[in-house]
Amino acid sequence: MPASQLMLSKAKAGFALRPGRKPSFQLLLVTTLAAGLLTTAGCKHGVAISGQGSISSASGIRDCNRQTAPCRYEVEGRYQETFTADAAAGWLHDAWESCQTPEGNQCSFDIPAETVQQFKDAEIPSAVARFRRPIRPLFRNNSGAYLLPDNPAARQLAWLVEEVSGGSTTSTELRQHFHPDLLARLGESSIRDDINSIRNGTDNPAVRDLVTATPVFARGLIAPASGNAVGSFVSLATEYSDDALITSFSVQHNFPQGGSNTAEPEKGLRLNELGARFAALASDTSMLVARIDNDQCKAIYNLRGDRPQPTGSIFKIWVLGALTEEMRVKRISPNTMVPLDADEIVPAGSSINDVALGTQFPLRDMASLMMGVSDNTATDHIHELVGRKRVEDTLKAFRHRNRQLMTPFLSTNEQFHIFWSLSPNEATAYAQGTEEQQRDILTNTIEPLGPVMSFPQANQDALFDSSWAASADDVCRAYAGLRKFNNRSEHFELMDQAMGSEAVLLWVRNRWDRVWQKGGSLANADGNYVFTLSWLFESDERGAYVVIMMANNRDGSPIDAARAFSIASRAEEILFAR
Template identity: 25%
Template sequence: MNTATRLLALATALVTGATACSTSVPAEHTAARETAAVPTAGDQLDWIVSASRHLPISDADAKAHVAASSLTALGGAAGLSKALAQSGPLTAQEPAKSSKTQAIGWFTGAHRSSLLVTVATGASGLITGLYLTGQPGSWKELDAELRRLAPRASFATFEIGAGGRCRVVHGMHADTPRPLGSAFKLYVLGALSDAVARGKVSWNTTMPIKDAWKSLPSGTLQNKPAGTTLTLGQYADYMISISDNTAADHLIHRLGRAAVEAELTRLGNRHQRGDHPFLTTRQMFALKGAGYPARADRYLALPQRKRAAALPGLDAVPLSQITPWQQPRDIDSIEWFAAPTDMCAALDGLDDRSARPGQPGVGEALSINDGGIGLDRAAYPKVWFKGGSEPGVVTLNYLARTSRGRTIVTSVMLSDPKTAFTGTIDLDALAVARAGVQLAAR
């Protein structure tokens, strides 16, 4: 249910047609390699960039950097060279983000195209996962990519004008609702901001973690012992920045489900019928991950007005009885829903609130994680992000303010009720979202 963290959880299988290549190790990294026996993913990404400028790749150099099975999948050194020649040479647009085993960065390639390059490494430090996706360079290319990515796609890029009106710059089924995944947490953040404005709570109000309100990942708060105390602002930061499900559920319980449901209207959601009753993540997990499909079928058989009465029973399902699922399960009926138009209204509403006295927590939570979009902060000093996912669902939603004061929102919603998406769908969707922002800002 968390696209934000998945953007750096790169596929471990090398994708044929991705771009990779190599040459001798750059001099600036030689000393580091001598002191560090195992190169990091960042080292290997640097090597790929350098190699893109020194083709072709030798067999020895390819074997020194790419795991054998992955190298074979790409057709050896010749295949790497051919793939990279089609998209390089690469020039970094900004510093890449990396950990020991994962790296991701935006680059300018051939014909001034923008490319997202991701690298994963194994225990040996050799490349085991490598993927490159091109950013659409026009609205026509963007539409074609959306149709390729998913059988159901809703997309729109908006510019927010005077009075907070979301004007569609370009869209595809912009007013068609789709399942949101964790992007529903925007409404929880809105409910918290409303409670703060009314003086019911403050961003510094404390709340202990309760075992009964814990959920499953994404997130980390489920690992904290009961009684651990955080402020509501900290819960909001966890909920938005790493899509912490336990944080979201604690806020829903603290604020009340009715308050979050009311927030759907306050933040302009015109497609909220499927959002009632508003589920916690634990309740959704119980419906889809414990006794499925019988429990889910019983819930869906209830008239909608009676489903709220079933929620305490879902809360009682032990987390130990919930198991992950790999294929889509009832994504059109057990989820949270909105259209791109609703996401623009929500982000615009939150943007308005963030500017009010006493509401710094809204912007702080939404600014921590840029969702991998990698926009130049000189050109885009403000970037907000919230995404979401589960099998068969990917959503990405961004608000970006340009240095000239224009406010742009992009929403990408992909769904497939029959088949789970491949491991690279998040990266392809990210390239679409970034294109939406930059095409609108021209």
Template identity: 30%
Template structure:
């Protein structure tokens, strides 16, 4: 689906199916003390991570092109050198359009091997720069994407969103006493496929289990082969029998959208407990997401014997679908054909509207302020989803996105500098065509930034 070399920033931010190569240690940031609130755990930028160091080096070096042989060997890995042409002259030719860049700012990153920043060209254009590095510290990817202009009116917001997908739901809500007050809505009550944003409900079930003292954050779960899923994530590579804390599973599930971590939580907490969070958090149609699938079960439905198995599932009623789950759980995930086009995105998925997601995020924010809720806030703030907001104006309190072919969702809880909090949820779906995420994601993020500006006026 996606390669870690070129789109690792999108891969880490969104996740569902991806070739993420983020090691488990890379997001092993310390969790806050119990009772910490999202405002005290907001992510700060470390300019000295391996990826940030390389990105800053390149921007500085862009002012003295051409690069020397030594520059290329020291800072670029062999794979990217080969893709850029294989020689120093070829590398310089490919990178010459990016001469004399200036760095505006770096964004928080969930992993030291990936860094996003905003750079400016000599003629005033703004670019999003994504750098990734390998284990030796040399760059494995360097991508520059033009930053689209932000819409300056609500009509502009709606027009831009409708241009991105045939099916769109979007809201900006102001949070007032844990209530979602709509500021602007485009089909905001219409449910769409959530992709990995469904993991917010799993996090809620985990927080509820800790609050009720059924488990503690530092209790452990044993990795099981039959609970392993496909990437995104890293836990699928851990040997069976390894133990992982609930705290760590939460961080992995939210920050890098680790599917195997998610499935271990669903099985450990119980499917009924996770399903119950749909109603607890005010999902407007819980039956549509019942039975509550694991990521492994969804992969089997959409990749194993497709479409025959999916058609059987769709023809079944709720009880019959539940009876099929052991069959899905027993199916192999090895040797499956690629999945690159939309498959039953309006029927086999997890579902919610932007209004539903607002209620879920505010529910989690409330949980995070309780004595046992600090790790919830921590998990939600590790990754800001590449939103690239001005840190002088905004703090990202929570992010969770989701994607599969034909599905893209971006969901944020943001605090403005004046203390007002907003939830912004953008849900795009296309039953016939996969999204070109390298293009669509920057466009959607620019719409979200513009909507926040409009909401604050």
């Protein structure tokens, strides 16, 4: 890439140099020109405020507050300044933007005088102190008790908690809440026995750990509302309907509070030891444990974090990011109702395909289905609603460094056509083609096919080579991008609930203010030969951390998912103990 193009591409990403790196005023100038900010008022720099707070300067002559912001200053001679962001009451400093050297709530500049002189008549974009409101933990009321969302599966879990607070459960009640097929398979007496066991073993029952809260699947620990007595871990699935009858139900009794997914072999291991364990699970692995600080991913442990890997359903993070941006700019309303469309039905990996066509889904439910149960039909409805270009724009906005591996950004049906529908030669041509060639095949061959309706092929290698791909670093930057949205907005609330609808790990919601999660896989008859996991764990006190794990076996051999979950669980414990 020519140097001028390289500088421009960096400039479009914003002026943010790594700590300890020499500033490039060529980069600054390109940024200024690209922004159309060239003036004749002399070389100026300044600071701006997003949210509520103030900025003090080490020199004492460049202070700025909410009333005077944005603040601009003449720069003469060596430019050496450190700004400190101070949050207003009820606010927290979140990040510095367009800062040479950000560190916590401080932003420093050190520019040689001769470089400053080169920028006479230039007005450099301001450094921005971004403030946010404290985190509102998902699914909690003001006292900290779990408050279940208003969706079909969560309503059934709420009914169960209320049911075990009272007397016996009648056959009529069972038929009102459980699907006839499940009653026939398990038997009324067996289900009643499970409910009675919860009732008899739990005084003053309440949900003490909510692991899953999606529209069709809920999991949580029902235990006494106070104290540390054991409880019952309940998993239930429902139809997506007004009745929302329970179609799957299981209970683990005598389940401890404060439980962990860390298996005995991983207990006590350090991050480098966990990385070695994970590396042994597949032929190609990467693992990143990092802190998000000033929108940057700062590695705590990094095993090939820059290596692109197949993402599986982690690609849906960028789809959700595009949806959130569309809501932010008000092209899409958070209150949108999405009708179930036959053209967006995906034959695999969906829980809503039996719902009547035309059924109106709240966008909130579609987003939670996409992220919480990785529903492919919900994903394709959102992909269609937002549009391919908007998702591809989000890759750029989230600083994805392997965009060429994600574009054209396919829907799930389109990706599955490469696996199931195209001839082996066509699938290989797509997988090995340039982006221009891929877009041509997409437009002329794949899109006319509509949804996947038959399965004549099994192009596993082409699926592997053409599927969405990103590095662990890219995934971390996507989490950082989602965090930047205004956390008191409707669009953030919808995104937050979608990202947080499945925690996977036990008890983490009780340790962190915010838990986001997305994983993915590609599978064959033997199991998952691509397996990916990612979390964001955040609290106002501790900060924001990610755990990202990506593994694949090109030969199709299965990956030990249980061991991967144990490794991730131990990594979270290490972060919480920091």
